[in-house]
Amino acid sequence: MEVIIDPKSGFCFGVNKAIGLAEEELSRKGSLFCLGDIVHNEQEVERLANLGLKVISRDDFFTLQNCTVLLRAHGEPPEVFKYAQKNKINLIDGTCPVVTKLQQKVKLSHDLLPKEGTLVIFGKPNHPEVVGLNGQIDYKAHVVQNKEDLLSIDYSKPLVLYSQTTMSREKYWELKMEIEERIHSPELLDAYDTICGQVANRAPWLKKFSKGVDILVFVGGRKSSNSQVLFAHCKAANANSFFITNPDETEKISFENINRIGVCGATSTPRWLLEQVANAIKNRANG
Amino acid sequence: MEVIIDPKSGFCFGVNKAIGLAEEELSRKGSLFCLGDIVHNEQEVERLANLGLKVISRDDFFTLQNCTVLLRAHGEPPEVFKYAQKNKINLIDGTCPVVTKLQQKVKLSHDLLPKEGTLVIFGKPNHPEVVGLNGQIDYKAHVVQNKEDLLSIDYSKPLVLYSQTTMSREKYWELKMEIEERIHSPELLDAYDTICGQVANRAPWLKKFSKGVDILVFVGGRKSSNSQVLFAHCKAANANSFFITNPDETEKISFENINRIGVCGATSTPRWLLEQVANAIKNRANG
CATH class of the missing domain: 3.40.1010.20 (4-hydroxy-3-methylbut-2-enyl diphosphate reductase, catalytic domain)
Known part of the structure; x- marks a missing residue:
């Protein structure tokens, strides 16, 4: 049995870059403000919160002084940069290039x-x-x-x-x-x-990826519309497709007599979660 | 019986502009050089030739001096403009904006x-x-x-x-x-x-137009690949679609008990040809 993680699943380039900047600063300082959710995935937000990342709102931001704030990949309007300069806020700019x-x-x-x-x-x-x-x-x-x-x-x-x-x-x-x-x-x-x-090419790529495996395990959020749309594409390309939100749910899928298992996710699914799912599947096969 | 000429058929904006410039100059001077075919339609090229338009090749152009040359909608590289300036060639620039x-x-x-x-x-x-x-x-x-x-x-x-x-x-x-x-x-x-x-929207538009008529008459060139492609779209949208190249060919189509007839063409079909076709159909109905 072979478990293949889709090489193109996981956060996009821009989100990965912003998260990398957050992790770097957190490893040195232990805490950091982030203006808005860094990504629309609860599990990743929780992981970063545990490392010391504190999500603040725009209203919060415009009351701050003398601190460090991370700007996420989406980018910000000029008034954020102006306010930061006036109020000695050190910005870590995670805006996607x-x-x-x-x-x-x-x-x-x-x-x-x-x-x-x-x-x-x-x-x-x-x-x-x-x-x-x-x-x-x-x-x-x-x-x-x-x-x-x-x-x-x-x-x-x-x-x-x-x-x-x-x-x-x-x-x-x-x-x-x-x-x-x-x-x-x-x-x-x-x-x-x-x-x-x-983002735009994820759907056509997932269709290809789904066709190349015997069972497709899609990891996404139940409330994520992106997850629902992408999963529909997988299901259409490969009827043997299953939607799960965490590694425990692999238990409901039967992998008997299966050769190739594909694991993929939405654009908001962290790569580490795909790896946990792949490991859970491998452990079941060996256990 | 109603004959409707597709309002969007006929040459594109850029080609019409270049032809307008040619006609204007020809009406004053009676003759004009044009660098390359002004449009890939023999009937239109012949019509303009009769007005005095002389198509020249690039090799011809680089031997000319003290004359007027029309540049067609496709545009030209800088060396054409440089040569013209050095050799006192008056350029009428028909490049599409x-x-x-x-x-x-x-x-x-x-x-x-x-x-x-x-x-x-x-x-x-x-x-x-x-x-x-x-x-x-x-x-x-x-x-x-x-x-x-x-x-x-x-x-x-x-x-x-x-x-x-x-x-x-x-x-x-x-x-x-x-x-x-x-x-x-x-x-x-x-x-x-x-x-x-x-150009890009012609196909989806023609599909719509074809569906709205009882018979569709498509006017194009037998050797024009654009004509073949666009006609295929019409035929798929309306099985009652006919391909012709000139007004005489309307005789092979039966318009009995037909209410709405649509006339349209490729991007290289002149509007006056569509009008001739529409008139031929009307004359037959009245004759």
Whole structure:
């Protein structure tokens, strides 16, 4: 019996980088503030809390002075950096480099855009990444999630379209086509598919991975919509797919007469949890 | 009986603009050189030839002096402009504004890219638009058409991806995903989907249009691959779809007991030809 952990499962590049920065600081100081949840996974948040990471809200942040605060991968608007400088807060910037680059592009595009033009961001209006992007341009972006949100735009004027890095590419495409239908002349539109492949490509990759194993064990959160969507893709590609949230639940799966077992997870599933699951399966086979 | 010409069929914005410039100059001077075919449609090229447009090759161009030359929508590399200036050639620049903007972006990206990085253009290597784009950066781009062309790239270094405006978006996506799989870190990749919606959206739009009519008459070129592809979409959406190349061929179609007839064409089908076809159908109904 062979247990294969999907090499591409686990947190994305940006989240791993932010967690690495947190661990490094915690190993030296034993405690650290983090502005918002570092990742939407309770088990990982708990692990880091045990190491001394203290999650603070934005309201908390704007009362602090003389301390160190980690900024997570999503990025932050300029007022956070300004407040930190004024109030001697040492920032450890965990912003994902892909997001940093996107923030710079949004700012540059806005600077170059005629006053009457519109900068559109395809994203969730209150998502921290969108707040960080929109903050670059004094919150002047028109944030859209669906076709209805496109109605109030002036299509006779220049329009720039960006996307939050973690949105669906299919939806981005639909919206871009809708804008192309409406805009008075194609030269007025500058559209940038700024969706990060680490997230967007997970579904097609998991389909491939699922097909190559006899049983697929998917590790995710019951409340995570990303987990549900990705698991549906696995299940469609391989009917022998099972959804679990922790290593104990491997007990409900029968691995008799099975050669290759695949273990994978959502974009919010930590790699160490996948390893624990793989070990639990191996122990059962040997026990 | 109602005959509806697809409002979105006919040449794209850029080609129409170039043809307009040609017609304007021809109406004043009676003759004009054009560097390369203005559009891949024999009937339109013949119509403009009758007005005095003379198509010249690139070799021809570099022998000319003291004359006026039209540059078509695809755009040209800098050496064309330099030669024209030195040899007192008056250029009428019909470059599509969407292509001009893309040329500027490619140049800027290349200027900002570290020496060891790669600028990749998804396009046909000898397509005039690609020559124009690549010429902006001394032909240093790596032009790719398929996955095999991606093998020789160094994925440990920064990479910028652009697309010729008339490529397939599905293929762009596939290649982008392939690059994302290979690249050592997502922050190394800057990918721009610069495919023009006027071309890319034609297929989904024609599907909609075809469904809304009782008979669909598609006007295209027998040798045009774009025509074949678009007609296949129409036929799939409406089994009552017919392919013709000129108004006379409407005679082979029966319009008995038909209410709504749709007339549409490929991206290389001139609008006046669609109008001739629509009139031929109406005349038959009345005759």
